[in-house]
Amino acid sequence: MIRLKFHLLLLGLLAGSVGAAPAPQHTTYLCASISLNYVVGSKLVTLSGLYERGADDAYRHFGLNFPGIFALAVDPRDPQVLYAASLNGALCSRDGGKTWRIGTSWDMTEPKDVFVDPNAPDHVYLALPDGIAVSPDRGATWPRRENGLPERGKYTQVVKVDRTRAGRALAGCESGLYLTENGAASWRRVFPTQTTITDLRQSPHDAALWLATTQSDGAIVSRDGGLTWKKFAGVPSAEALYNVAFDATNPSRYAIGSWTYGVLVTEDGGQTWTERNAGLPAEHYVFRVGVDPDNGRLFAAVFKDAIFVSDDFGRTWRKDGLEGSTVYNFVFVPSAAK
Numbered sequence: 001m002i003r004l005k006f007h008l009l010l011l012g013l014l015a016g017s018v019g020a021a022p023a024p025q026h027t028t029y030l031c032a033s034i035s036l037n038y039v040v041g042s043k044l045v046t047l048s049g050l051y052e053r054g055a056d057d058a059y060r061h062f063g064l065n066f067p068g069i070f071a072l073a074v075d076p077r078d079p080q081v082l083y084a085a086s087l088n089g090a091l092c093s094r095d096g097g098k099t100w101r102i103g104t105s106w107d108m109t110e111p112k113d114v115f116v117d118p119n120a121p122d123h124v125y126l127a128l129p130d131g132i133a134v135s136p137d138r139g140a141t142w143p144r145r146e147n148g149l150p151e152r153g154k155y156t157q158v159v160k161v162d163r164t165r166a167g168r169a170l171a172g173c174e175s176g177l178y179l180t181e182n183g184a185a186s187w188r189r190v191f192p193t194q195t196t197i198t199d200l201r202q203s204p205h206d207a208a209l210w211l212a213t214t215q216s217d218g219a220i221v222s223r224d225g226g227l228t229w230k231k232f233a234g235v236p237s238a239e240a241l242y243n244v245a246f247d248a249t250n251p252s253r254y255a256i257g258s259w260t261y262g263v264l265v266t267e268d269g270g271q272t273w274t275e276r277n278a279g280l281p282a283e284h285y286v287f288r289v290g291v292d293p294d295n296g297r298l299f300a301a302v303f304k305d306a307i308f309v310s311d312d313f314g315r316t317w318r319k320d321g322l323e324g325s326t327v328y329n330f331v332f333v334p335s336a337a338k
Contacts, residue, residue: 026292027334028330029332031072048065063097068088071331079333080096081093083114090103091103103142104142108142110129113126113158119165120166120183124139125171145185147186153176154175155174160201163207173196195217199241209221215240217231219244239259239261242259243256245290248293253265257287259286259303262275262277263314281302286300287326296313299330303326
Protein backbone atom coordinates (compact mmCIF):
# COMPACT_ATOMS: atom_id res chain seq x y z
CA MET A 1 0.00 0.00 0.00
CA ILE A 2 2.86 2.38 0.90
CA ARG A 3 4.64 1.50 -2.35
CA LEU A 4 1.45 2.18 -4.35
CA LYS A 5 1.05 5.61 -2.73
CA PHE A 6 4.68 6.41 -3.47
CA HIS A 7 4.27 5.53 -7.15
CA LEU A 8 1.11 7.61 -7.41
CA LEU A 9 2.88 10.57 -5.83
CA LEU A 10 5.82 10.17 -8.19
CA LEU A 11 3.52 10.02 -11.23
CA GLY A 12 1.75 13.16 -10.04
CA LEU A 13 5.01 15.05 -9.67
CA LEU A 14 6.18 13.94 -13.12
CA ALA A 15 2.87 14.95 -14.69
CA GLY A 16 3.06 18.33 -13.03
CA SER A 17 6.59 18.94 -14.25
CA VAL A 18 5.71 17.93 -17.82
CA GLY A 19 2.62 20.12 -17.92
CA ALA A 20 4.20 23.17 -16.28
CA ALA A 21 4.72 26.13 -18.59
CA PRO A 22 8.34 27.22 -19.00
CA ALA A 23 9.32 30.24 -16.94
CA PRO A 24 9.29 33.44 -19.02
CA GLN A 25 12.73 34.58 -20.11
CA HIS A 26 11.69 38.24 -20.39
CA THR A 27 9.73 40.74 -18.32
CA THR A 28 7.30 42.99 -20.17
CA TYR A 29 7.30 46.67 -19.25
CA LEU A 30 5.13 49.42 -20.69
CA CYS A 31 5.51 53.19 -20.83
CA ALA A 32 1.88 54.32 -20.73
CA SER A 33 -0.38 57.20 -19.89
CA ILE A 34 -3.99 56.73 -18.77
CA SER A 35 -5.85 59.95 -19.46
CA LEU A 36 -9.27 58.92 -20.81
CA ASN A 37 -11.93 61.30 -19.43
CA TYR A 38 -9.29 63.11 -17.38
CA VAL A 39 -9.20 66.93 -17.35
CA VAL A 40 -7.12 69.29 -15.25
CA GLY A 41 -8.77 69.72 -11.86
CA SER A 42 -10.68 66.45 -12.12
CA LYS A 43 -11.01 64.28 -9.02
CA LEU A 44 -10.50 61.22 -11.22
CA VAL A 45 -7.32 59.42 -10.15
CA THR A 46 -5.33 57.70 -12.90
CA LEU A 47 -1.97 55.93 -12.86
CA SER A 48 0.52 56.78 -15.59
CA GLY A 49 4.18 56.09 -16.19
CA LEU A 50 5.62 52.57 -15.97
CA TYR A 51 3.75 49.26 -15.85
CA GLU A 52 4.87 45.66 -15.52
CA ARG A 53 2.85 42.81 -17.00
CA GLY A 54 2.81 40.02 -14.43
CA ALA A 55 2.71 36.25 -14.80
CA ASP A 56 -1.06 36.49 -14.27
CA ASP A 57 -1.26 38.85 -17.32
CA ALA A 58 -2.28 41.78 -15.09
CA TYR A 59 -0.68 45.20 -15.54
CA ARG A 60 0.76 46.73 -12.37
CA HIS A 61 1.94 50.31 -12.07
CA PHE A 62 5.25 51.04 -10.34
CA GLY A 63 7.39 54.09 -9.73
CA LEU A 64 6.36 57.64 -10.56
CA ASN A 65 2.76 58.49 -11.35
CA PHE A 66 3.67 60.71 -14.28
CA PRO A 67 1.96 60.91 -17.69
CA GLY A 68 5.02 61.75 -19.78
CA ILE A 69 7.36 58.73 -19.76
CA PHE A 70 8.09 57.70 -23.35
CA ALA A 71 10.88 55.12 -23.16
CA LEU A 72 12.66 52.89 -20.66
CA ALA A 73 16.12 51.29 -20.64
CA VAL A 74 17.75 48.91 -18.14
CA ASP A 75 21.44 48.56 -17.35
CA PRO A 76 22.31 44.97 -18.42
CA ARG A 77 24.73 44.64 -15.46
CA ASP A 78 22.34 45.82 -12.77
CA PRO A 79 18.53 45.50 -13.12
CA GLN A 80 18.04 48.06 -10.39
CA VAL A 81 19.46 50.79 -12.64
CA LEU A 82 16.73 52.19 -14.88
CA TYR A 83 16.70 55.11 -17.31
CA ALA A 84 13.56 56.81 -18.58
CA ALA A 85 12.96 59.42 -21.26
CA SER A 86 10.35 61.79 -19.85
CA LEU A 87 8.79 65.19 -20.43
CA ASN A 88 11.03 66.60 -17.72
CA GLY A 89 14.22 65.10 -19.13
CA ALA A 90 16.31 61.98 -18.54
CA LEU A 91 15.34 60.18 -15.34
CA CYS A 92 17.49 57.62 -13.52
CA SER A 93 16.64 55.15 -10.76
CA ARG A 94 19.16 53.09 -8.80
CA ASP A 95 16.59 51.10 -6.83
CA GLY A 96 14.43 49.43 -9.46
CA GLY A 97 12.08 52.36 -9.96
CA LYS A 98 11.22 53.22 -6.35
CA THR A 99 12.93 56.61 -6.50
CA TRP A 100 14.09 58.73 -9.44
CA ARG A 101 16.18 61.78 -10.13
CA ILE A 102 16.44 64.06 -13.16
CA GLY A 103 19.92 63.97 -14.67
CA THR A 104 19.51 66.55 -17.42
CA SER A 105 19.35 70.33 -17.06
CA TRP A 106 16.51 72.77 -17.80
CA ASP A 107 17.58 73.13 -21.45
CA MET A 108 17.41 69.38 -22.21
CA THR A 109 13.78 68.25 -21.87
CA GLU A 110 11.19 66.06 -23.61
CA PRO A 111 13.52 63.28 -24.86
CA LYS A 112 11.73 60.63 -26.90
CA ASP A 113 14.07 57.66 -26.48
CA VAL A 114 16.84 56.35 -24.25
CA PHE A 115 19.15 53.40 -24.90
CA VAL A 116 22.06 51.77 -23.04
CA ASP A 117 25.06 50.60 -25.06
CA PRO A 118 25.07 46.85 -24.22
CA ASN A 119 28.84 46.61 -24.80
CA ALA A 120 29.69 49.79 -22.89
CA PRO A 121 26.84 50.13 -20.38
CA ASP A 122 28.18 53.27 -18.72
CA HIS A 123 27.22 55.02 -21.99
CA VAL A 124 23.55 55.95 -22.36
CA TYR A 125 22.11 57.60 -25.50
CA LEU A 126 19.27 60.12 -25.39
CA ALA A 127 17.11 61.24 -28.34
CA LEU A 128 16.16 64.91 -27.96
CA PRO A 129 13.84 67.31 -29.81
CA ASP A 130 16.95 69.30 -30.76
CA GLY A 131 19.62 66.63 -31.12
CA ILE A 132 21.36 63.85 -29.21
CA ALA A 133 23.08 63.57 -25.83
CA VAL A 134 25.23 60.71 -24.57
CA SER A 135 26.00 60.15 -20.91
CA PRO A 136 29.44 58.57 -20.38
CA ASP A 137 28.87 58.04 -16.65
CA ARG A 138 25.58 56.19 -16.10
CA GLY A 139 23.41 59.28 -16.27
CA ALA A 140 25.43 61.59 -14.02
CA THR A 141 26.14 64.03 -16.88
CA TRP A 142 24.63 64.42 -20.35
CA PRO A 143 26.94 66.17 -22.85
CA ARG A 144 25.50 66.79 -26.29
CA ARG A 145 26.97 64.76 -29.13
CA GLU A 146 25.73 66.32 -32.37
CA ASN A 147 28.77 66.68 -34.65
CA GLY A 148 27.54 65.78 -38.15
CA LEU A 149 23.87 66.41 -37.45
CA PRO A 150 22.33 69.26 -39.48
CA GLU A 151 21.71 72.62 -37.84
CA ARG A 152 18.11 72.28 -38.94
CA GLY A 153 16.50 68.83 -39.03
CA LYS A 154 18.11 67.22 -35.98
CA TYR A 155 14.90 66.51 -34.07
CA THR A 156 15.54 62.93 -32.94
CA GLN A 157 12.71 60.49 -32.29
CA VAL A 158 14.68 57.30 -31.76
CA VAL A 159 18.23 56.14 -31.08
CA LYS A 160 19.45 52.53 -30.93
CA VAL A 161 22.90 51.05 -30.32
CA ASP A 162 24.21 48.18 -32.43
CA ARG A 163 24.56 45.19 -30.10
CA THR A 164 27.60 43.89 -32.01
CA ARG A 165 29.97 46.75 -31.27
CA ALA A 166 30.37 49.39 -28.58
CA GLY A 167 29.90 52.94 -29.78
CA ARG A 168 28.07 52.06 -32.98
CA ALA A 169 24.57 53.54 -33.06
CA LEU A 170 21.81 54.71 -35.40
CA ALA A 171 19.55 57.69 -34.82
CA GLY A 172 16.22 58.48 -36.49
CA CYS A 173 15.79 62.22 -37.03
CA GLU A 174 13.37 64.44 -38.92
CA SER A 175 15.83 64.63 -41.82
CA GLY A 176 16.79 60.97 -42.01
CA LEU A 177 18.85 58.21 -40.44
CA TYR A 178 22.28 58.98 -39.00
CA LEU A 179 25.07 56.57 -38.09
CA THR A 180 27.93 56.86 -35.62
CA GLU A 181 30.75 54.36 -35.34
CA ASN A 182 32.79 56.22 -32.72
CA GLY A 183 30.50 56.60 -29.73
CA ALA A 184 28.70 59.67 -31.12
CA ALA A 185 31.88 61.70 -31.57
CA SER A 186 30.56 62.21 -35.10
CA TRP A 187 27.48 61.28 -37.15
CA ARG A 188 26.83 60.87 -40.86
CA ARG A 189 23.56 60.56 -42.71
CA VAL A 190 22.97 57.16 -44.30
CA PHE A 191 19.37 57.71 -45.47
CA PRO A 192 17.59 61.02 -46.18
CA THR A 193 13.89 61.51 -45.53
CA GLN A 194 11.43 64.35 -45.97
CA THR A 195 9.73 63.60 -42.66
CA THR A 196 10.66 62.07 -39.32
CA ILE A 197 11.93 58.55 -38.72
CA THR A 198 9.45 57.28 -36.12
CA ASP A 199 11.05 54.00 -35.04
CA LEU A 200 14.16 51.92 -35.55
CA ARG A 201 14.90 48.29 -34.59
CA GLN A 202 17.70 45.73 -34.97
CA SER A 203 16.74 42.14 -35.70
CA PRO A 204 17.22 39.69 -32.81
CA HIS A 205 18.08 37.03 -35.40
CA ASP A 206 20.43 38.86 -37.78
CA ALA A 207 22.44 41.78 -36.40
CA ALA A 208 22.94 43.17 -39.91
CA LEU A 209 19.18 43.54 -40.43
CA TRP A 210 17.55 46.81 -39.33
CA LEU A 211 14.02 48.13 -39.91
CA ALA A 212 12.69 51.67 -39.58
CA THR A 213 9.32 53.39 -39.96
CA THR A 214 8.64 56.93 -41.06
CA GLN A 215 5.91 59.56 -41.10
CA SER A 216 5.47 59.55 -44.87
CA ASP A 217 8.26 57.51 -46.49
CA GLY A 218 6.82 54.12 -45.55
CA ALA A 219 9.01 51.44 -43.99
CA ILE A 220 12.67 50.99 -44.87
CA VAL A 221 15.12 48.14 -44.43
CA SER A 222 18.89 47.73 -44.19
CA ARG A 223 20.62 44.39 -44.60
CA ASP A 224 24.18 45.61 -44.11
CA GLY A 225 24.11 46.96 -40.58
CA GLY A 226 22.53 50.29 -41.43
CA LEU A 227 24.96 51.42 -44.13
CA THR A 228 22.43 51.36 -46.96
CA TRP A 229 18.63 51.43 -46.93
CA LYS A 230 15.71 50.84 -49.28
CA LYS A 231 11.96 51.07 -49.02
CA PHE A 232 9.81 48.02 -48.40
CA ALA A 233 7.47 47.43 -51.33
CA GLY A 234 3.88 46.81 -50.30
CA VAL A 235 3.97 49.00 -47.19
CA PRO A 236 1.70 52.07 -47.51
CA SER A 237 3.40 55.43 -47.17
CA ALA A 238 0.62 58.01 -47.55
CA GLU A 239 0.14 58.20 -43.75
CA ALA A 240 2.39 57.79 -40.73
CA LEU A 241 3.70 54.48 -39.47
CA TYR A 242 4.37 54.64 -35.74
CA ASN A 243 6.64 51.71 -34.94
CA VAL A 244 7.97 48.32 -35.99
CA ALA A 245 8.60 45.11 -34.03
CA PHE A 246 10.45 41.87 -34.76
CA ASP A 247 9.22 38.45 -33.68
CA ALA A 248 12.14 36.87 -31.83
CA THR A 249 10.54 33.43 -32.23
CA ASN A 250 10.25 33.63 -36.04
CA PRO A 251 12.80 35.48 -38.23
CA SER A 252 10.26 35.99 -41.02
CA ARG A 253 7.65 37.86 -38.95
CA TYR A 254 7.54 41.62 -38.36
CA ALA A 255 4.70 43.93 -37.36
CA ILE A 256 4.03 47.64 -37.86
CA GLY A 257 1.64 49.86 -35.91
CA SER A 258 -0.18 52.78 -37.52
CA TRP A 259 -2.95 55.24 -36.63
CA THR A 260 -4.42 54.92 -40.12
CA TYR A 261 -3.62 51.35 -41.13
CA GLY A 262 -3.88 49.64 -37.75
CA VAL A 263 -1.65 46.57 -37.59
CA LEU A 264 0.40 45.55 -40.63
CA VAL A 265 2.23 42.22 -40.56
CA THR A 266 4.53 40.18 -42.73
CA GLU A 267 5.29 36.49 -42.31
CA ASP A 268 7.69 36.15 -45.23
CA GLY A 269 10.44 38.59 -44.29
CA GLY A 270 8.78 41.63 -45.81
CA GLN A 271 7.93 40.29 -49.26
CA THR A 272 4.19 40.74 -48.60
CA TRP A 273 2.29 42.75 -46.00
CA THR A 274 -1.25 42.31 -44.69
CA GLU A 275 -3.54 44.43 -42.51
CA ARG A 276 -4.72 42.38 -39.53
CA ASN A 277 -7.38 44.43 -37.76
CA ALA A 278 -10.31 42.01 -37.48
CA GLY A 279 -11.21 41.90 -33.81
CA LEU A 280 -9.77 45.33 -33.03
CA PRO A 281 -12.09 48.31 -32.46
CA ALA A 282 -13.63 49.82 -35.59
CA GLU A 283 -11.46 52.90 -35.04
CA HIS A 284 -8.24 50.96 -34.69
CA TYR A 285 -5.87 53.81 -33.96
CA VAL A 286 -2.84 51.70 -33.12
CA PHE A 287 -0.28 53.74 -31.22
CA ARG A 288 2.20 50.92 -30.64
CA VAL A 289 2.81 47.25 -31.41
CA GLY A 290 5.09 44.81 -29.64
CA VAL A 291 5.99 41.13 -29.86
CA ASP A 292 6.73 39.04 -26.78
CA PRO A 293 10.17 37.46 -27.44
CA ASP A 294 9.25 34.38 -25.41
CA ASN A 295 6.22 33.23 -27.36
CA GLY A 296 5.60 35.49 -30.37
CA ARG A 297 2.45 37.00 -28.83
CA LEU A 298 1.54 40.20 -30.68
CA PHE A 299 0.44 43.27 -28.73
CA ALA A 300 -1.46 46.23 -30.18
CA ALA A 301 -2.09 49.35 -28.09
CA VAL A 302 -5.19 51.09 -29.44
CA PHE A 303 -5.18 54.79 -28.55
CA LYS A 304 -7.19 55.49 -25.37
CA ASP A 305 -9.03 52.18 -25.75
CA ALA A 306 -7.01 49.24 -24.44
CA ILE A 307 -4.22 46.80 -25.14
CA PHE A 308 -5.17 43.89 -27.37
CA VAL A 309 -3.21 40.66 -27.80
CA SER A 310 -3.07 38.02 -30.49
CA ASP A 311 -1.59 34.53 -30.27
CA ASP A 312 -1.84 33.94 -34.04
CA PHE A 313 -0.01 37.06 -35.21
CA GLY A 314 -3.04 39.24 -35.74
CA ARG A 315 -5.56 36.83 -37.21
CA THR A 316 -7.65 37.08 -34.04
CA TRP A 317 -7.51 39.53 -31.15
CA ARG A 318 -8.72 39.75 -27.58
CA LYS A 319 -8.76 42.66 -25.14
CA ASP A 320 -5.93 42.39 -22.62
CA GLY A 321 -6.43 45.34 -20.29
CA LEU A 322 -5.10 48.80 -19.45
CA GLU A 323 -8.30 50.47 -20.65
CA GLY A 324 -8.12 54.14 -21.55
CA SER A 325 -4.36 54.08 -22.09
CA THR A 326 -1.90 55.53 -24.54
CA VAL A 327 1.10 53.20 -24.75
CA TYR A 328 4.33 54.81 -25.90
CA ASN A 329 6.53 51.74 -25.68
CA PHE A 330 6.64 48.01 -25.04
CA VAL A 331 9.96 47.06 -23.43
CA PHE A 332 11.04 43.42 -23.03
CA VAL A 333 13.87 42.91 -20.53
CA PRO A 334 15.69 39.57 -20.10
CA SER A 335 14.65 38.05 -16.79
CA ALA A 336 18.27 37.26 -15.99
CA ALA A 337 18.81 41.02 -15.86
CA LYS A 338 15.71 41.69 -13.77
